[in-house]
Structures are given as C-alpha cells and as structure tokens.
Amino acid sequence: MKKRIIGIMLIVALVVSLAVTVAACNNSDKTKIGVMLYNFTDIQGTEIKSYCDYLEQNFDVEFVYEAVGSNDEAHISGLQNLLSQGCNAVISGYDTALSRSIAMCEDAGAYYAVLLGEVSKYEYLEENGYQPTLVEGMDSKYFLGGVTQFGGDPETVGTAYAEAAYDAGLKKIGAISFPTFTFKDGEAIYNAFKTKLAELDPTAEVYELQTFMYTQELCEAEVTKLLTNHPDVEAVLGLGSGLDYIYPALQNNGSSAKLLALGYNNTVESLLSQGKLLTAGTNNYTQCMASVFVRIWDAMNGKSFADQGEEINGIAGYPIITSAEDLADFKNYIIPSDKAKGSITAEELKNAMVTYNENATWAGLNELTGRTLAEIKEARAA
Amino acid sequence: MKTEKEKKVSVPQEEPVVEETSAVPAAKKKITGADVWQFAKAQKNSLIRYGAFALVLIVFAITTGGKLFSTYNIKSIISQVTPLLIMSVGLIFVFAHGGMDISVGAVVGLCSLLSVYVLNDTGSVFLVLLTCIAVSVACYLINGGSSIFFKIMSTISSLAIMFAARGIVTYNVSRTEDTIRFTDSSLVKLFSDNYGFMIASCVIIVLIGKVLFDYTKLGKQAKAIGDNPLGAAQSGANVNLIKMLCYVAAGVCVGIASVFAISRVGSVSENMGSGREMDVLIALILGGMTLSGGTGSRLSSAVIGSVTYVLLSNGLSISGVPTNYISLVKGILFLVIVVLTLRQSKNIRELPR
Numbered sequence: 174m175k176k177r178i179i180g181i182m183l184i185v186a187l188v189v190s191l192a193v194t195v196a197a198c199n200n201s202d203k204t205k206i207g208v209m210l211y212n213f214t215d216i217q218g219t220e221i222k223s224y225c226d227y228l229e230q231n232f233d234v235e236f237v238y239e240a241v242g243s244n245d246e247a248h249i250s251g252l253q254n255l256l257s258q259g260c261n262a263v264i265s266g267y268d269t270a271l272s273r274s275i276a277m278c279e280d281a282g283a284y285y286a287v288l289l290g291e292v293s294k295y296e297y298l299e300e301n302g303y304q305p306t307l308v309e310g311m312d313s314k315y316f317l318g319g320v321t322q323f324g325g326d327p328e329t330v331g332t333a334y335a336e337a338a339y340d341a342g343l344k345k346i347g348a349i350s351f352p353t354f355t356f357k358d359g360e361a362i363y364n365a366f367k368t369k370l371a372e373l374d375p376t377a378e379v380y381e382l383q384t385f386m387y388t389q390e391l392c393e394a395e396v397t398k399l400l401t402n403h404p405d406v407e408a409v410l411g412l413g414s415g416l417d418y419i420y421p422a423l424q425n426n427g428s429s430a431k432l433l434a435l436g437y438n439n440t441v442e443s444l445l446s447q448g449k450l451l452t453a454g455t456n457n458y459t460q461c462m463a464s465v466f467v468r469i470w471d472a473m474n475g476k477s478f479a480d481q482g483e484e485i486n487g488i489a490g491y492p493i494i495t496s497a498e499d500l501a502d503f504k505n506y507i508i509p510s511d512k513a514k515g516s517i518t519a520e521e522l523k524n525a526m527v528t529y530n531e532n533a534t535w536a537g538l539n540e541l542t543g544r545t546l547a548e549i550k551e552a553r554a555a
Numbered sequence: 556m557k558t559e560k561e562k563k564v565s566v567p568q569e570e571p572v573v574e575e576t577s578a579v580p581a582a583k584k585k586i587t588g589a590d591v592w593q594f595a596k597a598q599k600n601s602l603i604r605y606g607a608f609a610l611v612l613i614v615f616a617i618t619t620g621g622k623l624f625s626t627y628n629i630k631s632i633i634s635q636v637t638p639l640l641i642m643s644v645g646l647i648f649v650f651a652h653g654g655m656d657i658s659v660g661a662v663v664g665l666c667s668l669l670s671v672y673v674l675n676d677t678g679s680v681f682l683v684l685l686t687c688i689a690v691s692v693a694c695y696l697i698n699g700g701s702s703i704f705f706k707i708m709s710t711i712s713s714l715a716i717m718f719a720a721r722g723i724v725t726y727n728v729s730r731t732e733d734t735i736r737f738t739d740s741s742l743v744k745l746f747s748d749n750y751g752f753m754i755a756s757c758v759i760i761v762l763i764g765k766v767l768f769d770y771t772k773l774g775k776q777a778k779a780i781g782d783n784p785l786g787a788a789q790s791g792a793n794v795n796l797i798k799m800l801c802y803v804a805a806g807v808c809v810g811i812a813s814v815f816a817i818s819r820v821g822s823v824s825e826n827m828g829s830g831r832e833m834d835v836l837i838a839l840i841l842g843g844m845t846l847s848g849g850t851g852s853r854l855s856s857a858v859i860g861s862v863t864y865v866l867l868s869n870g871l872s873i874s875g876v877p878t879n880y881i882s883l884v885k886g887i888l889f890l891v892i893v894v895l896t897l898r899q900s901k902n903i904r905e906l907p908r
Contacts, residue, residue, distance in 0.1 A: 213878055240878035244826035246638075249819055253631035254872040257622055272736055273747075273821030281627060296733045309740060309821075354729045355825075386725070386825070 203235045204473060206466075207255030208288075209248070210266040212240050216438055220458040220508055221288070227512035228466060231519035243387075245270045249277070256281045262469045264288050264462075268319065275310030284472050286465040287319035289456065291486040311485070317468040318485030320461045324543050325488045327358040330454065331365025334410065334433050337452045337495050338366075339373040341431065343408045346370070346377070347399040349392070349419055350412035352384045359384075359412040362435070366410060380406070389418055396422035406430050408451065416440060416453065442500060453494045457507055459516040460489035460542040467526050467538055476527035478535035488543040499546070506549045516549050517541060603895045604843040604856075608863045615870030622873050623866075630750050634819055635865045637753040638663075638812040642831065643838050643857035644764040645808020648801035649709075650844060651768070651852040652777040653784070654702065658713040659809055659835055661720035662694045663828030666813030668724050668735065671823055675738050680745065680814075687813045692806030694720060699802030703795050717832075725825040736822035746818035753815070760808065761858055767804065768854045777801050781848025838864040840893055 208225060212218050225236040237258055241251035248269040255263050256277065262284035265274065271292065278285040295305035310316060323330050338346060348366070350359035360382065367379045380403055385391040396419060399406060408431040411419035415434025423430055431448070437455035444450035464487030471477060492507050494500050509515045523529040525538045544552070595602060615623045622628055642659055649656050666687040673679070673686045694716050701712040728735060737743065745752055768774035776797045779787040788794045816828065836846070842860020845851045867888065871881050 237875070238878050239872060240881070242826075242830060244829045245820040245822065245824055246816055246828070247830065250631075250635050250868070251872070253628075253635065254869055257625060257628035257631055257869070258873050258875075259622070268734075269824060270820045270822050271734070272740060273819070276740070276821075298733070298738070306738075309736070309738070352729055354732050357732060 203233055204262075205235050205237060205258065205260045206469065207237050207239060207252075207258065207260035207263040208266075209239045209241050209251050209255065209263065210288075211243060213238055216455070216508070217289075217458060221462055223510070224459050224462045224512055224515075227519070228462075228522075231522075232470070234470075241269075243269075249273060252277060256283060261473060262286070262317075264465050264469070268292050272309040275313050275316045279310075279313050279315045282315075284315050284317055284469050286317040286469060288461050288465055289322065290319055291321040292319040294483070294485055314472075316485075317465065317472055318487065320464050320489050320542075321486045322456050322461075322489055323358055323362075323491045324545070325539075327361040328365035330435075330491055330493065331362040331367075332369045333493050333495075334362070334452050335366045335369035335373065338370055338408060338410075338433060339377070341408070341451055343431070344374070344377050345380070345403065345406050346408045346410055346433075347380045347403060347406045347430070348382045348410040348412065349395050349399065350382055350384050351414075352386060355387075356413070359435075362412060363410065379410070385413060385418075387413075389421070392418040393422045393425060396426055396428075400426050400428055400430075408433060411435065416444075416450075420444070420450075437494070437503075441494060442497075445494070445497065445500060451495065454491055457490045457492055457516055457542075459507070459512065460544070463517045463522055463525075464489055464538065464542040467522060471527050474528040478527060478533070478538070481535040484535065488539040490543050490545055492546040502546055502550055506546060506553060514553060516544065521552075600843050603892065604841075604859055607841070607892050608859055608866075611863055611866050611870060615866065615874060618874035619870060623870060628869065628873065632862075632865055632869055633750045633753050634747075634815075635869065636861055637757055638815040638819070639831075639834055639838055639865065640757050640857060640861040641760050641808050641812035641815065642835050643842075643861050644760055644854065645805040645812070646835050647764070647768065647839065647844065647852060647854060647857050648774070648777055648804040649699075650781075650839065650846055651774070651848045652780040652798055652801050653848040654699070654709040654798065654801065655846070656695075656698065656713045656805065657710060657832040658694065658698060658716040658720065660828040660831035661717040661724070662691050662809050663813045663816055663831050664724040664823070664826075665694070665720040666690050666810055667817035667820070667827045668727055668823050670814060670817045671735050671737055674742060678739070678742060680742055683743070684811070684814050688807055688810035691810030691813060692803055695802040695806035695809070696799065699799050703798050721825075721829075724823065724827060728823065728825045734822050734824075740818075740821045743814075743818035746815050747821070756811070756815075760811070761854070764804075764808075764857070765854050768852075773797060773800055773804070778848070778850045778852055781852065782850055834864065837889060841867075841889065 208221065210218050210221065213222050222238065228234055229236060237255060237260065239251040239255050241248050248265070248267075252263060252265070252274055260283055263278060264286050266287075266289045268287050268290055271287070275285050292311075294308060294311045296308050297303045298306055348363050350356060350363065353360045363382045370377050370379055380399070383395045383399060385395045392413065396409075399409065406428075409419060409423065411432050411434040413419065414436050415432055416436045416438045419434065420432050420440075423432065432444070432450050433452045434450060435454060437453050441450065441453045445453070468487070492503055494503050505514070507516060513519070521541060525533050525541050527533045642663075646656055646659065669686050669690055670683045673683050698709070698713050698716045701707050701715070702709040740747070768777075776787060776792040779790065779792060780794055780797060784794055813828075817823065820827070838860035839856050840846065840860065841863045842856030842858070843853065844856035844860065867885060871884055876884060
C-alpha cells in the first residue's frame with residue numbers, strides 16, 4: 174500500500190506539473206539579460222541593479238539576477254538557472270569557470286560577458302613552452318569580453334594614493350591586499366604607491382605587502398601581524414576591501430593608524446571628516462555595466478565595432494575620494510539615485526552603439542566608459 | 556553495568572507497515588477510514604518526504620511558468636543532481652554507522668585539482684577517474700582511520716582532512732596567475748554533456764548502493780552500529796572493519812562525483828567544492844535521513860533528498876524569487892520539512908539494549 178500511495182502521489186504531481194507547464198508556456202518579446210554577482214546587497218550590487226533598472230526604462234530589455242556563491246559549481250548552477258529562464262545574454266561579475274561558462278552559453282545561443290575584471294585571451298603554459306595559447310572559448314562569437322578596471326591603469330591609483338599619503342605627511346605605511354593570484358592589480362597599485370612615495374619623500378617607509386584570503390578573521394590576523402612587527406605604523410594602504418575588512422580590524426586592534434582604502438561604503442563620510450580615512454575609491458559600476466551592455470546590445474542586433482580588432486576588454490574608471498568635495502561629487506555623479514544624472518545616460522549609451530550610430534567606435538566606447546569624475550561632472554554640466 | 560548511552564535506543568521512526576504483517580489476507584480486508592489514518596500515521600515520514608518532493612514539483616511548475624520542464628532546465632537539473640546524488644549515496648554509509656563527514660567539499664576540490672593535472676598530462680579520462688577514486692578513498696581512509704583507531708570524533712578528523720585538502724588546493728592555485736583548467740575539455744564531454752550517461756551512472760550507483768546498504772552485511776551492520784555499536788559488536792559485527800569499509804564506499808562515490816563536478820566546471824579555483832558538505836547534509840535531511848544513523852537510515856533519502864534540494868534551488872531561482880530572499884525561503888522550507896520529518900514522536904521510548 175505504501176508503494177502504491179507514493180507512486181500515485183508522484184504520478185499526480187508529475188501530471189499536474191506537466192499540465193501546468195503546457196498551459197503556462199509563454200514567450201516574452203523583451204530581450205532578457207541575466208546578471209550574476211556574489212550578492213546584490215552591498216554598494217556594488219545595489220548600484221549595478223539600479224543602473225539595470227535605468228536601462229530597462231530606456232531599452233526593450235529585462236534583467237534577471239542570480240546571486241552566486243564564490244565556488245565554481247555554484248557559478249555554473251547559477252548560469253544554468255539563468256539560461257533556463259531564457260536569457261539571451263548573461264553578464265557575470267567574475268571570470269569563474271570561464272571556458273565552461275562560454276561553452277554553455279554558446280550551446281544555449283546566449284552571449285556572455287565579464288563585468289568586474291579583464292580576461293586574457295591567451296595563456297602561457299609551461300607545457301607549451303610559454304608560447305601564447307588561445308584559452309578555450311575565447312574565439313567564440315558568443316563571448317563578448319571583460320572590463321579592465323582602474324581605467325586600465327592601476328598605477329595611476331597607486332600614484333594618487335601616494336600623493337595623498339605625502340600630503341598627510343605620513344612616513345611609515347603598511348600595506349595589506351588580497352593575494353596576487355586573485356587580485357593582480359593590487360600588487361601594481363602597491364608598487365606604484367611605493368615608487369611615487371619614494372620619489373616624493375625618500376625618508377618615508379612603505380612596509381612589505383601582506384596578503385589575506387577574503388575573510389575577516391584572516392584580515393585581522395594580517396593587521397595584528399603588521400601592528401606587531403611595526404608598532405610605529407602611521408597608516409595602512411588597504412587594498413583588500415579597506416573599509417569592510419581592514420578598518421574594522423584596525424579598530425579591533427585598538428590602532429589609530431589612518432587608512433588609505435580601496436573601496437567605498439556608507440562610513441566614508443564620517444571617517445573622512447574625522448581624519449581617520451585619507452582616501453577611498455571604487456569601480457565606477459555604471460561604466461562597467463555600460464561597457465558590457467553596449468557590446469551585448471550591438472551583438473544581439475548583429476553589429477560590432479569595426480575598430481575593435483583583437484581587443485576583448487573594455488575600460489571602466491575608478492573615481493577616487495580624498496575630500497568632502499570629492500565625496501559630494503561621487504554621490505551626485507557616480508552613485509546618484511537618478512541614473513539620468515549619473516556617469517552615462519541612455520542617450521550617451523545609444524550614441525556609443527553601432528546599432529543606433531553607424532559611426533560609433535570601440536575607442537569612443539572606451540573613452541565614454543573611462544571618463545574620470547571631473548570629466549563626468551563636466552559632461553553633466555554641459 | 557551498562558552506561559546511560561548503551562541503555563538508550565530510539566525506536567526507528569518508520570514503524571512497520573501494519574497490513575503486511577496482518578494475518579487477514581489483504582484482498583479480503585475492507586479498508587476503513589481508521590486504516591487509512593493509521594497508515595498515514597505509520598508512514599508519516601515517507602509521506603512528508605515524498606509529499607514535499609511532489610509539492611516542490613507542482614509549486615515550481617506553476618511559479619516558473621512552465622520553465623521547470625523545459626529541455627534545457629531538465630538537463631540543468633540532471634547535471635546538478637548527478638554529483639550531489641552520488642556523493643549522498645556514498646556518505647549515507649558514513650552517516651548510517653553514526654559517523655560524520657564535513658570534508659567532502661575539500662576532497663572534491665583536491666580530486667578536481669588532480670583531475671586537471673592528470674587529464675592535461677595524459678589525456679586519459681580513465682586515469683582521471685582512477686586518480687579521483689584513489690585520492691578520495693585515501694582521504695576517507697585517513698579520516699575513518701584516525702576516527703576509529705585514535706578515537707578522534709569523526710567531525711574533528713574530517714575537519715582535519717578538510718583543512719589539509721583545502722590547503723593543498725589553495726596552495727596550488729596560488730602558485731600561478733593562470734587559471735588551472737582543462738586544456739581540452741572535450742575529453743570529459745562524457746561527464747559534462749552526456750545526460751544519458753549521467754542518468755545511467757546515477758541509476759547504477761544507486762542500485763549498487765541499494766544492494767550494499769540493504770542486502771549485504773556491510774549495510775545491515777553499519778545501521779546496527781549506528782543504533783548501538785556495542786550491541787552490534789556483541790552480535791558478531793567487526794565494528795572497525797565495517798566502519799572502514801563504509802569510509803571506502805564514501806571515498807569511491809565522492810571520487811566518482813568529483814569527476815562529474817570538475818567536468819561540469821572545467822577549471823579549479825581555491826573554492827572548488829566548498830559548501831558541498833552542507834549540500835549533502837541538507838539533501839540527506841530533506842530526504843528524511845536521521846544524521847544519528849541507525850536503522851532509520853534509508854538509501855532513498857539520498858535520492859529523494861538530492862532531487863528535492865536541486866529542484867528547490869533551481870525552482871526558486873527561475874521562479875523569479877528575488878535573490879535576497881532565496882536563502883530565507885530555502886531556510887524556512889528546510890526548517891518546516893526537518894521539523895515535520897525529524898521531530899521525535901511522543902511514542903518514542905527509551906528501551907534497554
């Protein structure tokens with residue numbers, strides 16, 4: 174009897190489900206784009222979502238979102254869920270399981286792009302004598318590339334931070350970042366910072382770069398190590414989520430060291446006014462999103478840039494905040510609630526697309542998405 | 556004199572089916588409302604387990620607007636269920652004898668890393684499979700051995716394996732700025748894109764698991780050990796040997812599952828496999844498994860639990876539930892099912908062994 178009842182239950186469930194499936198099948202005419210991020214609750218996630226809402230108002234597009242864990246399998250499951258929803262394109266925050274993701278999108282006839290990082294078309298493997306080898310999937314017409322952060326020039330950020338440290342008269346500075354294999358730009362920023370500060374003030378000392386793996390506990394351990402080895406440290410160059418990880422760790426250790434942080438959150442205003450924070454900064458999420466959206470929209474309309482050549486990475490800027498005035502501008506032009514007053518308007522976006530403007534170029538797109546805060550402010554004032 | 560622990564035993568949650576032992580031939584017996592009610596009470600856990608699965612199926616068929624049964628989504632579900640189901644089948648042997656394992660994610664990570672190295676060097680999928688099984692079995696033998704012979708709690712020994720395996724993966728990933736990936740992923744297409752092969756693998760592994768778990772000394776004695784190790788030993792079971800064999804079974808399954816997992820992903824990061832331990836636990840609990848092990852353990856828990864868990868994640872996502880609420884909804888559903896299936900019955904008695 175038990176088996177019979179269970180069998181009946183499952184058959185009924187299946188029949189009802191299939192009946193509902195047949196009855197409910199509907200197709201939307203709108204282009205559907207999936208977005209995958211670790212979360213949509215921090216400033217990065219909310220700003221990206223907010224710009225997507227703006228795009229929905231100005232283009233015939235619908236965005237669907239998938240929060241994915243940081244492991245590869247969760248990423249693939251998330252991608253499968255988005256493709257199951259009928260997405261015509263998927264924007265992933267990261268290059269996790271890239272080749273496989275591209276292959277899956279290719280099978281589903283959907284475009285794929287990486288939002289928050291650049292991707293390399295070639296790799297240099299020992300077994301191939303370090304000759305450039307095309308990474309699997311990079312030649313797929315469904316792969317639309319990534320976005321180079323820090324305006325394509327991380328050294329500029331390091332230089333700007335060094336100038337801020339010099340202006341504050343700092344002499345002994347520690348540096349903490351994520352491991353180089355996960356955050357290559359961190360090392361480039363650190364080196365540029367060190368070089369520039371040595372040039373500005375040869376007596377200033379920048380301690381060796383310490384790294385930690387993405388958890389508050391490991392960050393605390395590195396901060397404790399820094400403060401133990403260098404009790405006289407005056408400031409920390411926080412390259413690994415400076416505000417979310419390093420500042421709390423400094424507080425927990427009772428340190429009064431100032432912070433030069435990569436990152437932005439809602440504590441910036443108060444920390445800046447108290448003099449505890451000298452610099453903050455973050456990716457221009459609107460520019461990241463705009464860069465990939467243009468490529469997706471053009472690709473879906475069968476268009477591409479004549480001058481793009483072999484390049485697969487667009488550019489997004491990195492606004493830096495060092496004063497209350499910078500912060501006000503940042504709020505007004507980088508993260509405004511009304512995106513029509515922000516970094517890139519729908520009109521500017523259409524003008525950068527071959528779909529709407531035959532003269533649009535890849536260089537023009539990179540110029541648009543690489544604008545500095547001052548340039549954006551000037552454009553909005555015009 | 557027996558200790559308190561030895562005295563305690565809980566009656567298996569699924570009580571015997573009344574009709575099957577009745578002296579009255581089933582054909583002649585008139586089924587009354589009271590019989591149905593008694594049946595429902597006796598089979599409460601099974602009904603909840605299968606009912607939850609049926610409910611998930613119906614609700615998501617409605618809320619996803621039919622996308623749940625699209626060809627693409629069915630393929631997605633198969634590819635998501637396969638590694639989880641195979642791992643769950645293996646680990647049920649460990650949980651049945653009262654052991655615990657939280658190293659499965661890290662072991663999958665380690666096997667995946669070695670899979671990439673082996674496949675890139677040799678091009679042989681067979682060698683990849685052998686390597687994964689060998690490494691996974693070795694991990695589980697160390698895990699089980701330290702737990703059994705050094706009397707370390709199985710949670711602690713598996714924690715040690717977890718840290719060691721995760722450490723090896725992280726160290727190797729950190730040595731290079733290039734992604735560690737298959738240079739020719741077409742070699743593992745059988746494991747990544749052949750859905751017939753995935754289903755066949757699941758069926759074969761479940762059948763073998765079923766035979767081992769329900770019809771051989773290994774499974775029967777493992778369950779007996781889960782209920783009462785001393786009693787099982789006094790009944791002639793070689794407790795240590797059975798426990799070690801259970802770890803071997805888990806190792807073989809996790810090794811095979813690793814090949815499916817890495818083939819699906821194609822590359823290894825430092826987080827490969829992380830969270831798998833919770834996936835397996837949740838799947839088994841959703842399937843009605845009691846994590847204390849014993850005779851209440853059913854292989855069907857692994858099957859029904861894995862499918863329900865994947866359907867739940869997949870269905871919530873494609874139903875358009877806002878990403879911020881998915882974990883919350885999953886948590887509530889999980890809690891409801893756990894409360895309904897694992898709540899101790901008032902009728903459970905403390906019996907002397």
